Amino acid sequence: MNKLEKYLVPLANKIGKNKYxxxxxxxxxxxxxxxxxxxxxxxxxxxxxxxxxxxxxxxxxxxxxxxxxxxxxxxxxxxxxxxxxxxxxxxxxxxxxxxxxxxxxxxxxxxxxxxxxxxVEVGEEIVxxxxxxxxxxxxxxxxxxxxxxxxxxxxxxxxxxxxxxxxxxxxxxxxxxxxxxxxxxxxxxxxxxxxxxxxxxxxxxxxxxxxxxxxxxxxxxxxxNSLGAIITAFFFSNTLWFFGINGASIMDAIYNPILNTLSLENANLVSQGLEPINIINTQFKDFFAIFGGLGSTLSLLIAMIFFCKSKRIKSLGKISLIPGIFNINEPIIFGLPIMLNPLMFIPFLIVPTMNIIVSYFAMDLGLVAITNGAVIPWTCPVIISGFLSTGFARAILQVLLVIAGIFVYLPFVKMMDKQYLEEEKQTIEKTEKDDISLDGPDLEL
Structure with a gap:
């Protein structure tokens, strides 16, 4: 971690401030x-x-x-x-x-x-x-x-x-x-x-x-427009977030021009009544690789609310749920935290990678349609974004991936939950032990 922080953080800061x-x-x-x-x-x-x-x-x-x-x-x-x-x-x-x-x-x-x-083609001639x-x-x-x-x-x-x-x-x-x-x-x-x-x-x-x-x-x-490229982009983006740097803004500046081009090609084809051809594009990245923000933390939020017992995690999950539905997850990254937390960093990398691979092959095999290139705000909630960009089948796939993400996050967040429960128990015991009664002694006359 020290070596990564020494070399990766300065490089990320330099890229993030690049005027181009x-x-x-x-x-x-x-x-x-x-x-x-x-x-x-x-x-x-x-x-x-x-x-x-x-x-x-x-x-x-x-x-x-x-x-x-x-x-x-x-x-x-x-x-x-x-x-x-x-x-x-x-x-x-x-x-x-x-x-x-x-x-x-x-x-x-x-x-x-x-x-x-x-x-222009005019009949059989090119004019x-x-x-x-x-x-x-x-x-x-x-x-x-x-x-x-x-x-x-x-x-x-x-x-x-x-x-x-x-x-x-x-x-x-x-x-x-x-x-x-x-x-x-x-x-x-x-x-x-x-x-x-x-x-x-x-x-x-x-x-x-x-x-x-x-x-x-x-x-x-x-x-x-390749599986390896988008997995690599998310790996670096998530790694930067682990160090508290907004990796999405850095990687988007590099990768988004290509993704936007691929999305526009799909939109142009759809507007002509043709089928889209580019699996990887902006909509794929925003709505089918991640749910609830980078790291696909909507799954984590659900696991926190329904499967954890510590007051700290449950309260944080409830507070962060509304932002998470709209793909804003800074409360989780800094509040749980995920930043500089090696335990949570593992599923933070695994879940988006799983989503990318499953979604890519589902589209490549024709199980669900390729996104139509329509530009939808990145804050659009899950299910709605899937339906607008592809149809009912893609919305169902989103739900299945969110559920799968819950099971990936669950063992890791339960470890934290156990730790926080122990800390809360110790805090209660210490508070009770340190309580001093100000009532005077009972005196019998």
Whole structure:
């Protein structure tokens, strides 16, 4: 433990404060409200009940799903645009430069690299038409968007540091002065992105999006969409929590861009009436690997309330139950505690790993459906989240995994319960022994 703490904690702190990872994490938060609202409409269009589509078709016609999916196209299908704006804004904040102009320039650079033509199948022919393909505005454009955000902000901050900016005289309104001060950085940023696009146009990839997709994004996506990758991510995340460091925020900054890409691919397929293909994604991580928070501590809470006898554990379980239902488990991690508790650290690692393996193979074997890519708030309670992301079968699987987790946690928490019962007994005995009677002696006259 001393060696782990010596090397792992400083590394975790360094990663957690990395301005690039922080910017990615905070930038994606900008997209969250839009994605959640768009996902509600995706759920309506593809509600996991047999006969749902036929029921509404008889009232609104066969194209009713196209109407309902319009908000999906305006949110989920444009996710890369929102992401590049949010990441650039967050990174400009970290670099202490103009946030709004940097975000706007990064978005402009994103579209400069964008191909303005794409191929369409017309019968048996492939026709090249003018326009922007939504393929690069959603999942397939995220990594290019991240690159655009970092490059645009770096260029802007460099020029600002050098002082190569137009300074307006005093008395000019601040908004006008800021616009002119951004003129030279904007020209340089746009010119550099234009040169990058020209260079890629003479390569076999023809544009930066194809290059990033083939060389970086697809290999990373395939690596992230694996059982080993998500188990490893949870191992490090839980280990950091053991030392009192928010491992989820650190690992999410690294892993979430890949998971979000995989989720968006599923959502796009579902919106087209096709079946999702990516087992590992954001919804899998949030709702089928853990229940009640990292470590899947909802199972632990149930074991504490129904199977433990010490007042300390039962009271803590009751107090923590409501937050735990909504996947908030800091009261358990710091109150039981799990942090720096080698005994509880064992099931804290085992239960999520068990959930991941069982859920993965249940989906891989077709026993339950793959999650549909709908963005559901991570605080959504168990059963409800399973039903919304897949259907009744997945909700039942969630219940079974929570029950299995109870049996894994039970022997470990019972050991703590026995220890706490003994401590409570000793405290009561000591209190009774230390009681001093202030009543005077009975005197017989």
């Amino acid at each position: 990872l922080v910017s990615i994490r905070d930038g994606f938060l900008v997209t969250t409200p839009l994605l959640i609202v768009g996902s509600f409409f995706l759920i309506i269009a593809a509600f996991p009940i047999d006969g749902w589509e036929g029921f509404w078709t008889q009232f609104f016609g066969s194209n009713w799903t196209d109407i309902v999916r319009q908000p999906v196209r305006s949110t989920l299908d444009l996710m890369a645009i929102f992401a590049v704006f949010g990441i650039a804004y967050s990174f400009a904040r970290e670099m202490k430069t103009n946030k709004l102009f940097c975000a706007a320039l990064a978005t402009a650079g994103f579209f400069i690299l964008m191909p303005f033509n794409f191929n 090249n038409v003018g326009g922007i393909s939504t393929d690069f505005l959603s999942a397939n454009g995220i990594f290019v968007g991240i690159f655009c955000a970092f490059l645009a902000v770096h260029i802007y901050a460099f020029i600002e540091k050098k002082g190569w900016m137009i300074r307006m005289p005093q008395g000019v309104p601040p908004t006008v002065a800021e616009s002119f001060s951004a003129l030279i950085p904007a020209a340089v940023v746009i010119t550099i992105f234009f040169i990058i696009q020209v260079v890629f146009s003479i390569t076999p990839w023809t544009n930066a999006f194809n290059f990033i997709l083939e060389v970086f994004q697809n290999p990373l996506k395939n690596l992230g």
